[in-house]
Amino acid sequence: MMSYATPIEIPRPPVLMVGTGLAPRLGRWAREQGIARTLVVSDAFNAARVAQLDLPGEVTVFGEVKPEPDVPNLEKALALAEQAKPELVVGFGGGSAMDLAKLVAVLPGSGQMIHDVVGPDKVAGRRVKLAQLPTTAGTGSEGGIRALVTDPATQNKLAVQSLHMLADIAIIDPELTMTVPPAVTAATGVDAMAHCVEAFTSKKAHPLIDLYALEGIRLVGRFLKRAVADGHDAEARAGLAIASLYGGYCLGPVNTTAGHAVAYPLGTRHHIPHGLACALIFPHTLAFNAPAMPEKTALVLEALGLPPSADVAAVRDVTHRFCADLGVEMKLSALGVPEADLESMATEAHAIRRLLDNNPRDISRDEILAMYRTAF
Structure with missing residues (x-):
């Protein structure tokens, strides 16, 4: 910090x-x-x-x-x-x-x-x-x-x-x-939120960036469900656009952590759109990091309008439900990822040190593999 x-x-x-x-x-x-x-x-x-x-x-x-x-x-x-x-x-x-x-x-x-x-x-x-x-x-x-x-x-x-x-x-x-379909709206909205969440809980987190990060998470919590339900909701679309910009501000001086590292092989190997990959992985990495960042994890959930907690199982469950309720596919198997690829994906993700070195909790290759298996 x-x-x-x-x-x-x-x-x-x-x-x-x-x-x-x-x-x-x-x-x-x-x-x-x-x-x-x-x-x-x-x-x-x-x-x-x-x-x-x-x-x-x-x-x-x-x-x-x-x-x-x-x-x-x-x-x-x-x-x-x-x-x-x-x-x-x-x-x-x-x-x-x-x-x-x-x-x-x-x-x-x-x-x-x-x-x-x-x-x-x-x-x-x-x-x-x-x-x-x-x-x-x-x-x-x-x-x-x-x-x-x-x-x-x-x-x-x-x-x-x-x-x-x-x-x-x-x-x-x-x-x-406004022409973005509901499924893409949901996935890209969670990607914007992931930029904010990962910067907020990073080893490199900075109070100045925390301001943008937490407000970006709040905007997603307030407007993403509305935009998915009605793509022509002008206020919701504007709120998400600003949340995305704030997430971009988070990327510059702080950057992302394990969430993006674990998501990247889904895109590079299996061409799963980046936002969807980040959304699918988000509950698992936030829950994994909760013991290292209990107060900030609770603030993330509160900003999303969810019950604040730092309990690993509770964090995973409520954020998984948050994404699934938006219509995001939350199973790797349903997206065509072969189970035989999980080992190679874990090796690739673990090698992305430019992001994993920012993570608030050290994560091993086997722990990444366990996340993939849970998400499978």
Whole structure:
């Protein structure tokens, strides 16, 4: 745990707009910047509604972002960027699109490849403008300086961190999230909450970040069920969008812990969407950490509107029910994960030291395997 006196920095986009109907403001901003060529990095669904951004000049769209983007997916986007030579790169979609947009903004023309920049502060610089517009409320990537892609050779996430990947402008328009289906709304909402919870209970937890973390958890507890029930509930969508942003603030200076480490192999090996993987794992890691963080664990449950407790079984049961009641599939077997893969997954998860070293309680490979078996 950090003290109030521990130095901390929270990078934020210089221009941050939050509110319903703001998406077209990107076009106005781009005109003010004199932008003539833009590359939008998006998934297929959002590629079809790029016109909503009202962008000026020549607009090229890379609309092939995968749910769990890998190096070949990134290389395809980079090749298009080399052709389009954009002055502005826009991430328009969920965390996958925004993460690829960050890398597309910094790598072309730099002489660097993805493996050259893995880790903190290795990116040489950025020559183009970068804008981020989230269309889900989960990752908070619009406000952060990290990007993740999967290396198919190792089945591991490559994590890049650099202030050069901070957006010049981020526009959070909750209206863009109203088309998100209930199941995806639930999973991405729990992902946003997991960012907050893991930062709140981390060894690196900081009082300044705790403020964002606890409020992000409260917002999810208050609004996620409403948004799942009614996707056009404007207040609920806005509350979740802000919760996701707060989760993004948590990722920068503190980052996640065991929850994300244990969830990652579900995405890299079995292509389970990241939010769903985090939701399925969330009850197990929160319960595991409860003995090391009893007071904060009770505060997490209280913020979610659940009975406060630090009892391992009680924590697991109430949070499992919270996720299941949202319609989240909570069994690995139902998601097509073969039982024979659990051993390899546990080995891979245990090797993700950049996250596990933040965990408030040391966790062994066998304890991770036990979580997978319980969740199976």
